Amino acid sequence: MSRPGLSCPGCGSSNIVEDDLYAQQQLVCVDCGSVVSEGALANDPVGGSEVSYSRTTAVAKKPCMNLIKGLQRVKALCRTLRVNREIEDLSETYYNQAYQHKSFIKVSLNKKEVLAGCCVLVSCRLLNWPITMGTISCLLDADSMVVGAVYEEMVKILNIKAPIINVTDVMEAHSQEYKISSVYVPEELAENSKDLTKRAVALVELAADSWIVTGRKPIPIMMAAIYLAWQSLKPTKQRLKYSLDKFCQIAKVNKHKPALKRITEMKEVLCKLGKEIPWVKEPVTPDNVVRLMEDILQHRDALLRRALRTHEDALLADCQASCEDSLIEETAPSQISEVVEQTPDLSSVELCESNAERAKQPGDGDDNQCAASEQHSYTQGSQDSSQNWGKRVLFAPPCVIHAKKRRVEQPEPKDVTGDEEISDSEIDSYIRTPREARDFALAQKMFSMSESEKS
Amino acid sequence: MDSSNDEALDIIVTNVVATFRTRCHLNLRTIALEGTNVIYKPEVGKVLMKLRKPMITASIWSSGKIICTGATSEDEAKLGARRLARCLQKLGFKVRFSAFKVVNVLAVCSMPFAVHLIDFTKNNRPIASYEPELHPAATYRIKNLKATIQVFSTGSLTVTGPNVQNVATAVEQVYPLLFECQKPLCK
Numbered sequence: 001m002s003r004p005g006l007s008c009p010g011c012g013s014s015n016i017v018e019d020d021l022y023a024q025q026q027l028v029c030v031d032c033g034s035v036v037s038e039g040a041l042a043n044d045p046v047g048g049s050e051v052s053y054s055r056t057t058a059v060a061k062k063p064c065m066n067l068i069k070g071l072q073r074v075k076a077l078c079r080t081l082r083v084n085r086e087i088e089d090l091s092e093t094y095y096n097q098a099y100q101h102k103s104f105i106k107v108s109l110n111k112k113e114v115l116a117g118c119c120v121l122v123s124c125r126l127l128n129w130p131i132t133m134g135t136i137s138c139l140l141d142a143d144s145m146v147v148g149a150v151y152e153e154m155v156k157i158l159n160i161k162a163p164i165i166n167v168t169d170v171m172e173a174h175s176q177e178y179k180i181s182s183v184y185v186p187e188e189l190a191e192n193s194k195d196l197t198k199r200a201v202a203l204v205e206l207a208a209d210s211w212i213v214t215g216r217k218p219i220p221i222m223m224a225a226i227y228l229a230w231q232s233l234k235p236t237k238q239r240l241k242y243s244l245d246k247f248c249q250i251a252k253v254n255k256h257k258p259a260l261k262r263i264t265e266m267k268e269v270l271c272k273l274g275k276e277i278p279w280v281k282e283p284v285t286p287d288n289v290v291r292l293m294e295d296i297l298q299h300r301d302a303l304l305r306r307a308l309r310t311h312e313d314a315l316l317a318d319c320q321a322s323c324e325d326s327l328i329e330e331t332a333p334s335q336i337s338e339v340v341e342q343t344p345d346l347s348s349v350e351l352c353e354s355n356a357e358r359a360k361q362p363g364d365g366d367d368n369q370c371a372a373s374e375q376h377s378y379t380q381g382s383q384d385s386s387q388n389w390g391k392r393v394l395f396a397p398p399c400v401i402h403a404k405k406r407r408v409e410q411p412e413p414k415d416v417t418g419d420e421e422i423s424d425s426e427i428d429s430y431i432r433t434p435r436e437a438r439d440f441a442l443a444q445k446m447f448s449m450s451e452s453e454k455s
Numbered sequence: 456m457d458s459s460n461d462e463a464l465d466i467i468v469t470n471v472v473a474t475f476r477t478r479c480h481l482n483l484r485t486i487a488l489e490g491t492n493v494i495y496k497p498e499v500g501k502v503l504m505k506l507r508k509p510m511i512t513a514s515i516w517s518s519g520k521i522i523c524t525g526a527t528s529e530d531e532a533k534l535g536a537r538r539l540a541r542c543l544q545k546l547g548f549k550v551r552f553s554a555f556k557v558v559n560v561l562a563v564c565s566m567p568f569a570v571h572l573i574d575f576t577k578n579n580r581p582i583a584s585y586e587p588e589l590h591p592a593a594t595y596r597i598k599n600l601k602a603t604i605q606v607f608s609t610g611s612l613t614v615t616g617p618n619v620q621n622v623a624t625a626v627e628q629v630y631p632l633l634f635e636c637q638k639p640l641c642k
């Protein structure tokens with residue numbers, strides 16, 4: 001075949017044909033016989049072509065080696081977690097899909113391993129086998145933030161809607177990690193995993209009702225629950241002496257520092273409930289509340305109701321006291337004594353309660369005045385309480401109880417239009433005078449010289 | 456900003472980020488030498504300049520691109536940017552204030568009720584996502600407004616969007632969804 005566009009360097013003719021000599025392609029000029037170029041070999045880059053020989057002669061496309069290794073890693077993770085066959089198959093499918101996607105095909109091997117873990121995680125979630133991200137991070141020995149980022153990207157790409165796990169679901173799987181049964185530790189410290197789980201789940205449910213669980217990482221909560229459950233199942237002096245550190249050592253788990261805070265918070269809640277137990281005479285403190293934990297958890301609904309009622313009564317008493325104070329300030333002395341004597345505690349307390357109950361005012365002339373002054377003090381109270389409802393209720397998250405003072409919006413922005421005049425004097429305040437600039441440059445030089453002298 | 460309910464929700468804009476160009480090359484060393492309230496970062500190649508009157512911090516690059524952060528409203532951002540350009544003019548550069556654009560607005564808002572995040576996420580998948588192990592808030596992204604809302608279980612919201620109007624619309628859009636997933640405050 002003749003090749004257009006090429007010209008022979010020898011005679012300039014454009015009559016060049018391809019000719020095979022010993023299976024090597026050559027471009028030869030017909031007129032003068034000189035060889036223009038010797039086939040593909042001359043054009044190959046130094047050191048061989050980009051595509052390896054085995055690849056060019058391969059018949060079928062071989063699957064990527066890293067993909068195979070990744071799938072084996074997925075299998076290994078599934079075996080470690082001892083999940084069932086379906087989850088294993090699903091994770092492998094997802095891994096195949098995600099691996100081929102453009103966001104994951106060229107990432108580092110480290111990230112591909114994390115991807116394997118995330119596939120296992122999402123399959124477990126979909127097929128109702130709750131495990132936490134922390135477990136996966138532990139198995140992969142990777143940072144949980146990295147795992148989280150890869151997980152979110154993968155879920156977005158594969159368009160999976162995975163259910164969110166509840167802490168109570170994960171508790172059983174988590175408690176299996178603790179080596180605290182009689183096989184591993186001496187009898188006085190041993191605990192059956194089932195009992196431990198049951199007690200810990202009850203504790204976590206109580207914590208969920210009292211704002212300890214919301215918004216917090218689940219693993220420290222579970223650790224705190226299991227530790228307290230372990231202590232309360234046999235509250236001997238020996239067990240109570242064990243700190244969280246030692247407990248984690250004997251159970252062979254890594255301690256999480258936030259668990260200490262959770263323990264304090266849980267003990268606080270238990271104390272608040274423990275106070276309501278009618279047969280306990282001594283004061284309930286965080287030290288002795290562990291012994292009462294069994295009773296508290298068993299009757300926690302009733303105790304919660306009692307605690308809420310006590311709290312409400314205390315609030316009403318406060319409100320009534322403040323109302324009486326305001327009455328004394330605003331109304332005449334004679335009227336006060338009448339009002340205070342006549343109005344029974346209940347009605348003035350009713351006026352103090354919610355807006356809805358304000359409608360139930362007793363139709364008493366004096367009470368109208370009382371109501372007016374209370375409205376005044378109540379609206380102020382309601383403004384504060386709507387922004388800081390933590391002070392009103394028995395349980396609230398710490399960020400609400402110790403609320404940061406919200407910056408009041410300044411009226412200044414309303415006067416700003418963005419296109420006003422800018423005075424020179426204002427701008428001059430941002431510029432150094434030439435003398436200042438020279439002094440500054442000098443000081444910098446001296447500074448850098450003294451530093452270089454030191455070093 | 457009134458919502459569709461009787462009560463008005465306070466949306467407080469806490470940060471506005473804006474960019475503009477000076478259309479001329481800036482010598483960072485001159486600015487560092489002759490400007491007050493200036494921090495020179497040679498390793499990154501920029502200068503940080505802080506203004507007092509609208510509390511603004513500006514990152515100035517030698518190409519003439521400037522990013523202003525810290526303003527509490529769009530107009531304030533514009534005023535601060537113009538002040539900055541004027542300042543650079545006085546330092547001797549041939550500055551032309553151009554391509555001013557508000558890039559990001561961050562606002563916070565507080566609902567008068569707590570929100571049950573798990574229900575909220577279940578009702579609004581896949582627009583909402585919640586991973587308690589990673590972040591305590593649920594993220595709700597509104598594509599057409601390009602706004603992202605982070606909902607905390609205490610009822611606080613942080614909203615980011617390209618301008619103040621979008622942010623307000625985003626809060627209005629998400630309010631009814633939050634209202635139906637509210638959690639009673641005690642127990």
